[in-house]
Amino acid sequence: MNEDEHFMREALAEAREALTSDEIPIGALVVADGCVIGRGHNMTETLHDVTAHAEMQAITAAEEYMGGKYLNQCTLYVTVEPCVMCAGAIAWSQMGRLVYGASDEKRGYTVFAPNALHPKTKVTSGVLADEAGQMMRDFFKKKR
Secondary structure: OOHHHHHHHHHHHHHHHHHOOOOOOOEEEEEEOOEEEEEEEOOHHHHOOOOOOHHHHHHHHHHHHHOOOOOOOOEEEEEEOOOHHHHHHHHHOOOOEEEEEEOOOOOOHHHHOOOOOOOOOEEEEOOOHHHHHHHHHHHHHHHO
């Protein structure tokens, strides 16, 4: 298993944690020098806060850990393609790299704002996409 798959599996564990609170199963973590410095999962229902996405939770924790707002030496792993709001936060934090699993054809940043990320942010998509996508499909199937 390569490093991206290893950390994406940890992000998937965060997504499963979201499921325990009946939250949309998206998980995220921020990694610096091979160490997880921030993690999160969707908490919008729990916190009654539309901004409490997994990425926002992980970025906030990582910035607190780093003692600053720039994460240009870090990688954000997230199970599903970030929305425009989260892409903006990724840009403002100057995240060095973004790795995501499943694409989001309805609400993902690549649909609405493909240039939303910081120009230096490197992007890798599709890491464990099948597993992340299946978790999302199962969640919404139960909701219907």
